[in-house]
Structures are given as C-alpha cells and as structure tokens.
Amino acid sequence: MAVWSIGVAVYFTAVIFRTSLGVAGLEAADRFHVSASALSTFSLLQLLVYAGMQVPVGLMVDRLGTKRVLTLGAVLFTAGQLGFALAPSYETALAARALLGCGDAMAFISVLRLGTRWFPVRRAPLMAQLAGLVGMAGNLVSTLVLAPVLHGLGWAAAFAGSATAGLVVLVPLVLFLRDGPEGTGAGPAAAAVPGTGRAGFVRSRIRDSWREPGTRLGLWVHFTTQFPAMVFLLLWGMPFLVEAQGLPRTTAAGLLTLIVASNMLFGLVYGQVIGRRQSARAPLALGTVALTAALWAAVLAVPGGRAPMWLLVALCTVLGTCGPASMIGFDFARPANPAERQGTASGLTNMGGFLASMTTLLAIGVLLDATGGDYRAAFSSVFAVQLLGISQILRLRGRALARERERERERASEGERGHTAAAPQPAPTA
Secondary structure, eight states: OHHHHHHHHHHHHHHHHHHGGGGSHHHHHHHHTOOHHHHHHHHHHHHHHHHHHHHHHHHHHHHHOHHHHHHHHHHHHHHHHHHHHHOOSHHHHHHHHHHHHHHHHHHHHHHHHHHHHHSOGGGHHHHHHHHHHHHHHHHHHIIIIIHHHHHHHOHHHHHHHHHHHHHHHHHHHHHHOOSSOTTSOOSSOOOOOTTTHHHHHHHHHHHHHHHSHHHHHHHHHHHHHHHHHHHIIIIIHHHIIIIISOOOHHHHHHHHHHHHHHHHHHHHHHHHHHHHOGGGHHHHHHHHHHHHHHHHHHHHTSTTSOOOHHHHHHHHHHHTTHHHHHTHHHHHHTTTSOGGGHHHHHHHHHHHHHHHHHHHHHHHHHHHHHHTSOHHHHHTHHHHHHHHHHHHHHHHHHHHHHHHHHHHHHHHHHHHHHHHHHSOOOOOOO
C-alpha cells in the first residue's frame, strides 16, 4: 500500500496542475488578452498532447517499467506548471500547457499498472476507483486552495507556488517506489520478440490490444462517460456559472467543489458495486450517461436561461458520477488483455474520454464566439458527443462480453489441466 500511495500522490499532483486552469479561466483570458475559442485552446492543446501520449505511455510502461515513466512524467508536468506561471505571452503559455499535458499523461496509466502489480486481481476495480478518487481530491485542491491564492497573491505566485508540489512528490518517488513486489517479475518488460524489431513490437502490442472487443468497448465507455464533467471542471464550468447563470464566484466555486465531492463519494460506491457484480458495469455506465444528459437538458431548457439553484446542485451532483463511470472502461479492457499488454490497453482506453473532452472543449469555444456568448447553444454540443459514444457502446457490448466469457472458460480449462497434471499419479501395478 505504501508504494502504491507514492504513485497515487504523483497522480494527485498531476491533477492539481491539470485542473488549475479551471479556476483561472477568466484571469487567463484577461492576462493573455484572448477570446473564448483561444482560451479553450489552452485546455484543448493540453488534452491533445495527453490523449496523443496515451498509447506511447502504455507501451513505455509495459517496456520500461512504472518507476521510470512516472519519474519522467513528474519532471515534465512540474516544468510545465512552472513555465505556465512565468509565461510572458500566449504562445509561451501554450507551450507550457503542452509540456504539462505530456507529463500528466504518464501518471494515471502508471498508477493503474501499480494497482495490478501490488494487489490481487479481484481488488483491481476498487483500486482503480480509489486512484481516481484521490485524483479528484487534486481537483478539490485547485478549487479550494489555488483559487483563493490566485485572487489574493496573483497569477505568478499561485502557479509557481503550486509547482513546488511536483518537487515534493519527486523525492519519495525516486527513493522508494518499486514496480512490483520482489520475485514477481514486475520490472521492465523484456526486449521485443526476436525477428520483430522495436517497430514490430510496438505495432503488435497495439494491434493485439485493439483487436480485443473489450479494449474498444473500454475506450468508448471512457469516451462517453468522462467528458461532461471534465469539460466543466477543466475550463467552462466557472464561466458558465458566473456569466450565464449570474452566480458569484464563491458560489460557483462551491458548485465545482460539489462535483469533486460527489465524484469521491460515487467512486467508492461504483468500485464496491463492480467489484462484487461485474454484470453491473454496462448498466452503470449507460445509466450515468442517461442521467447526465437528462440533467443537462433540464438546465439548458429553463426559460430565461438561468436555472434555479436546486437544479444546478442536482446537475453538479450528477456530474460527479462521470469520473467513476469512466473507470468502468478499464474494467472492460483489463480482463480482455494479458498482463504484458495491460499498459497498452489502458492507454488505448484512456484516450477515449480525453478525445471527447477535446472535441467538446473546442466546440463550446467556437460556438460561444459564433453565437455571441450563447451558452445554451454551446453546451448543446454535449448531446451530440454522447449520442456517438452510446451508439458505439451498444454496438460493441455483446461482442466484448461474449469474448470475455470465452476467455474465462479458457482460463478455467487451463486451470483444471494444470491441477490434473500436478495431482499425484497412482503407483504402477505388477
């Protein structure tokens, strides 16, 4: 648990840095003198780098081991946060967010790998949800700590001060983290299969992981469930609540905090439910999407555009289920792939929600500029992305579950053969 906790602390810090712009969107627009679509480019570029790095990071974790990848990630996202604090121009700030996204991309996949190495298979769903829960606590720090510091001490002090957290987590990471328990063969993977070469190794890992319906289903579950809360917390929640709903900043910050608190609560619930009943995975994911769509529709349909507080509270509570529901994607990808492909499969799955978030972040920014700040029209893009994701989940669900049952039968059959082979044989008769 201590080693896993070090990895989770690194991920916690990465989430603080990732979501720090969510409480500083309006300040960033003033500091760099940019429009709504240009402001969305900060988060868009960060997520583009993050999503683009998922498969390479998965391959790196499988091949180089968790410690090396996590250390490199911590160095990069710390440098990115510091660079963002001191950036003199919009272009420099963009480069800093891209660097931050690159380092951030290395954190979560590494933590998932630590969970599979240090805990029994049956506890994997719960450990993944716990990791996500701790990550959301990082979002809470952005809202409750970074926002007041930003307003009290200013831009450079807030972002440069937060960057020191990256240096703090680097120390135990370098000194104490190990890839897995001794004697488990949990270190870096062996070299590529003879005759394939490095490029062949990469292609085969990606191809074999993608061929599994469970990997593809995991990606689409992650795609469809994660992005509504991500878009809201990462950039557009504060502007929507302040400008479209007319709320004071403190009230808006409280609603963002509610999303994080709800996420942490539902993370524990989802992890326990799925750990006990694997059959609950798809219903939980689809139910979360349906409930999220219903609450967004209700908020956007309010005459006059300003929803009552109870409805905004309900929306933010339901948005808190998006993170735990997105973790279900890994629960489809994990049993579909052998241990040596877990990093690659997790990387493919983790791309889903960030691709959806990028698409929606850009769509909202473009629509806001095109409509003169009509948040109702801009946030309607959420429904189009959800519809795409649901269609793919329903298309792949049957195949993925059938393949999963087939693999379970194969493992059970192999276990029976191994038990028979190990059983003592009767002595020969004369």
